[in-house]
Amino acid sequence: DGGITQSPKYLFRKEGQNVTLSCEQNLNHDAMYWYRQDPGQGLRLIYYSQIVNDFQKGDIAEGYSVSREKKESFPLTVTSAQKNPTAFYLCASSPGPGATEAFFGQGTRLTVV
Amino acid sequence: GQQLNQSPQSMFIQEGEDVSMNCTSSSIFNTWLWYKQDPGEGPVLLIALYKAGELTSNGRLTAQFGITRKDSFLNISASIPSDVGIYFCAGQPLVNTGRRALTFGSGTRLQVQP
Numbered sequence: 001d002g003g004i005t006q007s008p009k010y011l012f013r014k015e016g017q018n019v020t021l022s023c024e025q026n027l028n029h030d031a032m033y034w035y036r037q038d039p040g041q042g043l044r045l046i047y048y049s050q051i052v053n054d055f056q057k058g059d060i061a062e063g064y065s066v067s068r069e070k071k072e073s074f075p076l077t078v079t080s081a082q083k084n085p086t087a088f089y090l091c092a093s094s095p096g097p098g099a100t101e102a103f104f105g106q107g108t109r110l111t112v113v
Numbered sequence: 114g115q116q117l118n119q120s121p122q123s124m125f126i127q128e129g130e131d132v133s134m135n136c137t138s139s140s141i142f143n144t145w146l147w148y149k150q151d152p153g154e155g156p157v158l159l160i161a162l163y164k165a166g167e168l169t170s171n172g173r174l175t176a177q178f179g180i181t182r183k184d185s186f187l188n189i190s191a192s193i194p195s196d197v198g199i200y201f202c203a204g205q206p207l208v209n210t211g212r213r214a215l216t217f218g219s220g221t222r223l224q225v226q227p
Contacts, residue, residue, distance in 0.1 A: 006155075033214055042119075042201060042219040043156075050213055058214060090155050100144045100205040102215055104155030 003027065006091050006105035013085075013112050021076045021108045023091035029103075030096030032074035036060060037088040037107075046089075049074055050096065078110065085112045119202050119218030126192055127226050134221040135186040136202030144205040145178050145185035146215065151198050159200075160187070182207065192225050199223070 004025045013019045023032065031050050035043040045058030049068040063082025068074055074093075078085045088109050092102040119136045126132060136145070144163055148156035160171050162178035162185060169176055175188045185204075189196055202218040 004155075031213070035217075040222075042117075043203075043217040045214050045216075048214045056212075092155075100215065101146065101158060101161050102203075103158065104148075107153070107155050109153070 004091060004093055004103060004105035006089075006108050008108060009106065011108055011110045013110070015112055016080045018080060019078050019085075019110065021078070021089055021091075021110070023074045023076065023105060024072055025074075025093045025105075026072060027093060027095075027103070028071070029093035030071070031094045031102075032068070033092040033094075033102060034058075034064075034066065034074070034076045035090045035092065037090060043090060046076065085110060117202055117204060117216055117218040119221055121221060122219070123222040123224070125224045125226065128192060128194060130192050132189040132192055132196075132223060133186060134200060135184060136204075136218050137184040138204065138206075139183070141182040141207040142185075142204035143182070143207040145176070146203040147174075147176050147185070147187045148201045148203060149198050150201065150220075156201055189223075192223075194225050194227050197223060197225050 007022045033048040034046040037043050044060050046064050047066045049055035052071050055068050065077045090107045091105045094102045146161050147159045150156040160169050160176040165182050166180050167178040173190045199220045199222050201220045203215040
């Protein structure tokens with residue numbers, strides 16, 4: 001089955017620890033995205049990548065880092081510099097430049113205690 | 114980034130009623146998309162619009178790309194309990210700012226009373 005897989009579904013971490021969220025896609029899409037969703041709010045763009053080995057900051061990149069070493073994978077690291085990391089994180093992909101339809105994974109709910 | 118104003122923020126309706134929600138922007142968009150999100154899940158694409166004035170249906174859902182390119186609406190006819198969820202509009206601005214990612218509205222939370 002083709003799709004986008006985020007893991008884990010739920011993640012708990014202690015304050016001050018870095019944590020990495022996984023996102024894998026087997027749709028052969030060029031572009032991948034990370035969004036953050038807080039309760040009762042819309043999706044805010046953290047980082048995106050249009051092609052392997054390249055990525056750009058979104059609207060709320062501070063405290064986050066990403067890598068795009070493989071086309072299929074776009075992991076997101078939530079660092080200790082992120083002041084309020086508890087949120088629902090969504091990964092998405094799209095075929096590439098000129099194709100705007102994005103398809104989402106099931107999300108990872110991160111709770112920092 | 115770009116701002117999308119989505120309204121209403123929430124709706125509570127009776128099963129069988131029709132629903133309408135809309136999204137507006139201060140700038141021109143060349144694509145409008147509508148997504149639905151179930152609790153604890155990722156958004157699922159419902160309808161995509163690419164031309165000003167375009168009217169597209171997907172079952173009981175109908176969406177339109179506004180003629181001014183600054184707005185879009187989504188209608189749901191004869192609502193059923195499984196329509197419950199959060200509906201998001203999303204768009205790609207026409208102006209090339211170098212940003213190639215969707216901007217999302219804040220969502221409309223729909224509740225349907227059986």
